[in-house]
Amino acid sequence: MARSPRRLAPTAAAILLLVVAQIALGGLVAGLKAGLIYDTWPLIDGAFIPGREHLFFLQPAWTNLIDNHLTVQFAHRMVAYLLVGLAALHAADCAYQDDARCRASAVALAFVLLLQAVLGILTLLLHVPILLALTHQRSPWRRLSWPRFHAQICAPAGSPLPTASRGVDRASVGGVITRQIIPHTLHAVRAMRA
Numbered sequence: 001m002a003r004s005p006r007r008l009a010p011t012a013a014a015i016l017l018l019v020v021a022q023i024a025l026g027g028l029v030a031g032l033k034a035g036l037i038y039d040t041w042p043l044i045d046g047a048f049i050p051g052r053e054h055l056f057f058l059q060p061a062w063t064n065l066i067d068n069h070l071t072v073q074f075a076h077r078m079v080a081y082l083l084v085g086l087a088a089l090h091a092a093d094c095a096y097q098d099d100a101r102c103r104a105s106a107v108a109l110a111f112v113l114l115l116q117a118v119l120g121i122l123t124l125l126l127h128v129p130i131l132l133a134l135t136h137q138r139s140p141w142r143r144l145s146w147p148r149f150h151a152q153i154c155a156p157a158g159s160p161l162p163t164a165s166r167g168v169d170r171a172s173v174g175g176v177i178t179r180q181i182i183p184h185t186l187h188a189v190r191a192m193r194a
């Protein structure tokens with residue numbers, strides 16, 4: 001089977017890591033009910049990028065990343081834009097590869113991330129209706145399987161990610177992150193530099 005060029009693996013691994021971070025940020029948005037407090041889009045608190053004095057008013061500054069409704073939701077939005085943009089560029093990059101699985105999974109990944117972002121925006125604008133919020137909340141766990149599947153396809157030989165599979169057991173997400181995703185990312189970066 002054709003292997004994807006080594007330079008694709010770190011981007012695929014970075015997308016996977018960003019999705020994990022985004023799911024954690026989403027948990028904070030939901031936990032703080034920040035979607036009910038800041039319910040406008042594309043502006044938040046009246047600006048695309050809110051003022052520093054609002055984003056970092058809590059002391060020490062790092063607590064804003066877990067306790068400040070504005071900062072947590074702003075970070076969730078920014079990571080979403082970054083993810084959608086990165087996944088689109090990565091899909092365009094993969095479009096020139098011979099490996100059909102790499103091309104198809106990169107396009108599917110960009111599509112599910114875009115869909116997830118649209119669901120998030122609708123959840124916000126419609127004041128967090130339960131069905132939409134649940135769809136937006138639960139689907140990333142299933143969608144985490146897409147970045148993992150794609151990262152495995154792009155993986156250099158010897159990666160700790162198991163053979164491509166689209167299933168992720170929610171109960172073992174912690175184990176997947178510590179035993180597979182983080183070691184895989186390091187392996188992909190090392191293989192690219194070798």
Ligand code: HEM
Pocket residue numbers: 019022023024025026027028029030031033034035036041076077079080081083084113114116117118119120121123124128133134136137138140
């Ligand atoms: C790639 C994109 C995204 C991913 C993977 C994602 C993921 C998540 C997850 C996993 C949760 C819930 C976590 C939990 O309850 O444990 C969540 C909550 C939320 N997200 Fe996103 N999200 C994305 C984009 C967005 C965008 C673009 C917006 C809006 C601009 C948004 C708005 C929200 C809101 C308002 C909640 C809280 C819903 C509630 O209170 O139940 N999300 N997100």
